[in-house]
Amino acid sequence: xxxxxxxxxxxxxxxxxxxxxxxxxxxxxxxxxxxxxxxxxxxxxxxxxxxxxxxxxxxxxxxxxxxxxxxxxxxxxxxxxxxxxxxxxxxxxxxxxxxxxxxxxxxxxxxxxxxxxxxxxxxxxxxxxxxxxxxxxxxxxxxxxxxxxxxxxxxxxxxxxxxxxxxxxxxxxxxxxxxxxxxxxxxxxxxxxxxxxxxxxxxxxxxxxxxxxxxxxxxxxxxxxxxxxxxxxxxxxxxxxxxxxxxxxxxxxxxxxxxxxxxxxxxxxxxxxxxxxxxxxxxxxxxxxxxxxxxxxxxxxx
Amino acid sequence: xxxxxxxxxxxxxxxxxxxxxxxxxxxxxxxxxxxxxxxxxxxxxxxxxxxxxxxxxxxxxxxxxxxxxxxxxxxxxxxxxxxxxxxxxxxxxxxxxxxxxxxxxxxxxxxxxxxxxxxxxxxxxxxxxxxxxxxxxxxxxxxxxxxxxxxxxxxxxxxxxxxxxxxxxxxxxxxxxxxxxxxxxxxxxxxxxxxxxxxxxxxxxxxxxxxxxxxxxxxxxxxxxxxxxxxxxxxxxxxxxxxxxxxxxxxxxxxxxxxxxxxxxx
Ligand SMILES: Nc1ncnc2c1ncn2[C@@H]1O[C@H](COP(=O)(O)OP(=O)(O)O)[C@@H](O)[C@H]1O
Ligand SMILES: [Mg+2]
Numbered sequence: 001x002x003x004x005x006x007x008x009x010x011x012x013x014x015x016x017x018x019x020x021x022x023x024x025x026x027x028x029x030x031x032x033x034x035x036x037x038x039x040x041x042x043x044x045x046x047x048x049x050x051x052x053x054x055x056x057x058x059x060x061x062x063x064x065x066x067x068x069x070x071x072x073x074x075x076x077x078x079x080x081x082x083x084x085x086x087x088x089x090x091x092x093x094x095x096x097x098x099x100x101x102x103x104x105x106x107x108x109x110x111x112x113x114x115x116x117x118x119x120x121x122x123x124x125x126x127x128x129x130x131x132x133x134x135x136x137x138x139x140x141x142x143x144x145x146x147x148x149x150x151x152x153x154x155x156x157x158x159x160x161x162x163x164x165x166x167x168x169x170x171x172x173x174x175x176x177x178x179x180x181x182x183x184x185x186x187x188x189x190x191x192x193x194x195x196x197x198x199x200x201x202x203x204x205x206x207x208x209x210x211x212x213x214x215x216x217x218x219x220x221x222x223x224x225x226x227x228x229x230x231x232x233x234x235x236x237x238x239x240x241x242x243x244x245x246x247x248x249x250x251x252x253x254x255x256x257x258x259x260x261x262x263x264x265x266x267x268x269x270x271x272x273x274x275x276x277x278x279x280x281x282x283x284x285x286x287x288x289x290x291x292x293x294x295x296x297x298x299x300x301x302x
Numbered sequence: 303x304x305x306x307x308x309x310x311x312x313x314x315x316x317x318x319x320x321x322x323x324x325x326x327x328x329x330x331x332x333x334x335x336x337x338x339x340x341x342x343x344x345x346x347x348x349x350x351x352x353x354x355x356x357x358x359x360x361x362x363x364x365x366x367x368x369x370x371x372x373x374x375x376x377x378x379x380x381x382x383x384x385x386x387x388x389x390x391x392x393x394x395x396x397x398x399x400x401x402x403x404x405x406x407x408x409x410x411x412x413x414x415x416x417x418x419x420x421x422x423x424x425x426x427x428x429x430x431x432x433x434x435x436x437x438x439x440x441x442x443x444x445x446x447x448x449x450x451x452x453x454x455x456x457x458x459x460x461x462x463x464x465x466x467x468x469x470x471x472x473x474x475x476x477x478x479x480x481x482x483x484x485x486x487x488x489x490x491x492x493x494x495x496x497x498x499x500x501x502x503x504x505x506x507x508x509x510x511x512x513x514x515x516x517x518x519x520x521x522x523x524x525x526x527x528x529x530x531x532x533x534x535x536x537x538x539x540x541x542x543x544x545x546x547x548x549x550x551x552x553x554x555x556x557x558x559x560x561x562x563x564x565x566x567x568x
Binding site: 015046050052054056074075079080081082084085086088089091092093097098100101102104105106107144203210 | 303305306307314337406408410411412413415416417418497502523566567568
């Protein structure tokens with residue numbers, strides 16, 4: 001485990017009377033690719049802007065590299081690449097102009113990485129930003145955030161507008177960044193967008209952080225849809241009491257239920273006490289597992 | 303040209319600045335072209351003399367003699383059209399500086415870099431100052447050069463003085479616009495507030511000499527610093543320059559401090 005790169009301590013942010021975040025405690029460690037998940041309006045953008053020192057917490061502390069995110073933002077920004085949730089570019093400037101300008105403001109002159117990055121993403125740098133498609137604007141924003149080889153990437157829904165091929169390349173870039181010891185905080189409203197790269201995920205709902213888990217742990221909880229056709233009708237009771245098994249439904253001799261990996265063994269032992277005609281076991285999408293566990297956590301908070 | 307915020311801001315202005323310069327040259331040409339017919343028409347002066355005192359004061363022309371080049375330019379150009387042009391330029395530059403970029407959301411690109419917010423405000427203010435000085439310089443040169451074609455001969459030193467005061471007049475409202483934009487991020491407000499203040503200041507200056515309760519306020523008006531001493535005759539008023547420069551500096555510093563302290567929310 002690395003040192004804390006981002007540390008939020010009991011952070012609350014109010015806009016007027018709206019509480020966008022309430023008492024959030026969050027630590028992102030060096031080398032983490034932290035997927036920050038939640039539905040629209042949950043508080044993802046607010047959190048990321050606090051980390052970037054663009055807004056000040058109403059109470060609590062936000063630290064990046066051990067520095068105060070609001071007061072020491074200039075020092076922090078030297079080491080961070082950011083993509084805003086609402087990517088805007090200078091219409092008249094070309095991609096290369098953006099690279100030169102942001103490069104100079106970052107204190108690096110003309111970043112040599114930019115050309116290669118753009119090429120990997122299949123982005124030409126010669127056209128003015130106003131002529132770029134939504135996907136290409138998003139690519140340019142990625143190039144600008146990554147080209148300075150920052151220690152930390154703060155990315156607000158960066159994959160929106162990217163086609164699947166480019167998204168794959170983007171994930172590879174993030175994985176390489178993490179392999180070099182870099183850290184990533186990226187937000188999304190769907191798990192599928194981050195599950196390939198994230199090492200840890202945090203779930204936010206209505207301004208509350210409801211869960212933080214290693215993605216491997218979520219995978220271990222991955223639900224399997226189990227369907228068993230018995231020779232004769234069975235009772236639900238014995239199956240329902242198995243630890244971890246959910247949603248037991250019995251229609252005569254047909255059993256349907258969901259079970260995490262860890263429950264498969266006791267479940268099958270119980271199943272084999274009866275005469276089995278047919279059995280299927282399909283792993284659910286991670287997204288589904290995730291929703292099953294965390295919509296409940298979110299509902300508990302509300 | 304993309305090394306820092308100042309150079310980028312100047313670069314962004316290129317096209318619109320060319321249009322501003324062209325307008326200035328053409329506008330001056332129009333006033334210059336009208337000069338011979340006005341000069342040969344003494345009734346214009348009678349017309350002015352017959353105007354109510356309040357209206358004449360409002361146009362800041364009391365005592366001006368329309369049949370002389372200096373009087374003509376003062377009445378026709380420097381009392382209304384000139385200030386409008388330069389104030390408009392400065393307020394557009396001032397509101398575009400922070401509120402404009404925030405409105406178009408490009409501000410996030412700047413705020414994610416190590417460049418301090420106060421530095422962004424100062425760079426944008428410097429670009430505005432250079433732009434206003436350039437525009438008024440061109441205006442002065444156009445008046446002097448274009449005037450020679452029709453015998454509208456003006457004293458170069460006094461024109462330079464008037465242009466300095468004109469630039470400062472515009473910059474006071476431009477800096478106010480920059481302050482409001484930096485403090486609130488609201489584009490409409492950053493244009494509306496200076497426009498409103500300019501109208502009030504114009505009226506207070508114009509009527510200050512006539513309406514006794516307005517008189518103490520007259521000297522506070524930027525229009526008084528600009529033309530109260532009649533720069534085409536009296537040259538530079540160093541007091542007026544000092545007051546205007548100090549006002550601009552205070553507004554810009556205020557804008558920088560306010561911008562450092564406020565949330566830039568999405
Ligand atoms: N500038 C703002 N003024 C008022 N309310 C805001 C502002 N920004 C965000 N909010 C509110 O805070 C909550 C969280 O918003 P946000 O962080 O943008 O969510 P997300 O990025 O997860 O969609 C929402 O209810 C939103 O309406
Ligand atoms: Mg958002």
